[in-house]
Each structure stands twice: as C-alpha cells, then as structure tokens.
Amino acid sequence: AQTVTQSQPEMSVQEAETVTLSCTYDTSESDYYLFWYKQPPSRQMILVIRQEAYKQQNATENRFSVNFQKAAKSFSLKISDSQLGDAAMYFCAYRSDNYNQGGKLIFGQGTELSVKP
Amino acid sequence: KAGVTQTPRYLIKTRGQQVTLSCSPISGHRSVSWYQQTPGQGLQFLFEYFSETQRNKGNFPGRFSGRQFSNSRSEMNVSTLELGDSALYLCASTGGYVLSTDTQYFGPGTRLTVL
Numbered sequence: 197a198q199t200v201t202q203s204q205p206e207m208s209v210q211e212a213e214t215v216t217l218s219c220t221y222d223t224s225e226s227d228y229y230l231f232w233y234k235q236p237p238s239r240q241m242i243l244v245i246r247q248e249a250y251k252q253q254n255a256t257e258n259r260f261s262v263n264f265q266k267a268a269k270s271f272s273l274k275i276s277d278s279q280l281g282d283a284a285m286y287f288c289a290y291r292s293d294n295y296n297q298g299g300k301l302i303f304g305q306g307t308e309l310s311v312k313p
Numbered sequence: 314k315a316g317v318t319q320t321p322r323y324l325i326k327t328r329g330q331q332v333t334l335s336c337s338p339i340s341g342h343r344s345v346s347w348y349q350q351t352p353g354q355g356l357q358f359l360f361e362y363f364s365e366t367q368r369n370k371g372n373f374p375g376r377f378s379g380r381q382f383s384n385s386r387s388e389m390n391v392s393t394l395e396l397g398d399s400a401l402y403l404c405a406s407t408g409g410y411v412l413s414t415d416t417q418y419f420g421p422g423t424r425l426t427v428l
Contacts, residue, residue, distance in 0.1 A: 233419075239401060241419035287356065298368040299346050299407050299417055303356040 198223040200290050202304035209278045210312050216263075217273045217307045219288030227293035230264065230271045231301070236284040244286070247271065249293075275309075283311045315340065317406050317420035325426045331392040334423045338385050338406030344368070345387035346417065347379060350401040359402075362387050391425075399427045 199222045209215035221230070232244040247255045247264050254262050259279075263272045275282055288304040291297070318337045326332050338345050347359040358371040362381035379389040385406075391398055401424050405417035 231416075239422050239424075241403060241405075243416055243418070246416060296369065298361045298363060299344050299405070299415060300358050300361060300369050300371075301346070301348075301356075301405075301417060302358070303348075305355050 198225070198228075198290050198292065198302050200288055200302050200304040202286075202288055202307050204307045205305070206308045206310070208310045208312060209275070209282075211278055211280060213278055214274060214276045215278055215309065217275075217286050217288075217309065219271045219273070219304055221269050221271065221288070221290050223269070223290065223292075225292055225294070229291045229293065230262075231289040231291070232260070232262070232273045233287045233289060233303075234282075234284045235287065235306075241287075245273065278311050280311050280313060283309060285309070317404060317418055319402075319404055319420040319423050321423060322421065323424045323426075325428065326394050327428050328394055328396060330394050331390065332394060332425060333388055333390045334402055334404075334425070336387045336389075336404035336406075336420055338387070338404075339418055342406040342408055342418075343385055344407045344415075345381060345385065346405045346407075347387070347389050348403045348405070349373075350403060350422075351399075356403075359389065394427045396427050398425065400425060 228249045230247045234242045245257045259276045285306045289301040344363040346361040360370045365381045376392045381387045401422045403422045405419045407415040407417045
C-alpha cells in the first residue's frame, strides 16, 4: 500500500521569504502522480501544483515549485516570495496511475504554514 | 464553469440517525470521490464513483455508502451515526476518463456534527 508522510506539522516563514515543505512517499509503482493541495481556513481544498512521475523536469507554477526526487521518493514544495495569503494547511498527495485505483488520492498529514508580516 | 457544490454545508445529527450528503460535480465531469477529514485521522478516501459505478472503495464500514446518478451528481449516506463520524466530508470531481491528465477539484465540504 502507498503511504505519504509529511514530517513537519508546522512551519513558519517571514513575508517575502522562501520556505520549503517536505513530503516523502512510499510506493512500489513506477507510474503515479503527486500533488500539493492548499487548505485555507475556509476549508476549500485548492490545487497548488502537480507532478507526473515520468517527467524528470520539476513542475513550476508561478511562485510555487517542487523538487521531485523519484529515487529518494521525495517531493518537496518551495514557496518563493511568501505572501500573507499563503498561510494555510498544505497537503501532499499521491495518486496511482492504475486505472482500477481511479482518482483515489492518498494524503499526508499536512503542514500548517504561517506567514509573519 | 461553476465549481463543485456540496449540500448541506453544515449538519447536526444525533447518534443512531442517518444522514445523506450531496455533491454536484463540475459540468462535464463524470467522476466523484468522497473523503472524510478529521483532526485525528486526517484525510481519508471513502469511495469513488465513475459513470454511476463504484470504481474504488476505502476502508470504511458498511454504514458508509454512496451512489451516483446519471447526471453525475453523487450522494453519500451514513447510517446509524456514531460520535466518531463527526467530520468534514469533502467531495472532489474530475473528468474520470484519462487519469494521466485528470486533476481533482474539491467542493467546500459538509461539516457533520454528531451529538
């Protein structure tokens, strides 16, 4: 069975600075997808970024980028130029490429990010 | 396009009752997944429906069930409610056809409190 681990329950960053959130996962599959979701106090889950395991290039979305290390099964999220609106719970998630698994997401426990003005 | 909608947003029930939650996916999406979020267990997958068929199921007791209608709207039902069923229930929709390009979009959730 696949598992996702986020070892940092809480992180803090100064506004305009850079912060990196860690995520490791365990799987025996070679094809899969990884995601970072953001959940602000409103509880609305928002997709931040996604990475296909077959792509060696790290995904980037504006101020958000990932460091995907497939061999190490590591998938960290870097937030540059942090803004107050980035404060939220961040979840790392895994999805299999197996059709029978469908859209099932396996989530980590989350990292609560606070941004200090 | 309208996003994923969930009704009701808040619900209070007592132990032993049953409850039905509803989820309307983004127009054109055929897959709906349900998740339970609690402080202790985090986010856990309940089940997924695609084209009115359950495609995958998580490790939850049989009290948790769901279905999907021909318009892709989905309902989940919890019978004989227990205190531990208090949670935020999230649904997510996706196209469901091509997993390689699918991304799940979440609704705002239904907050269920069992007294």
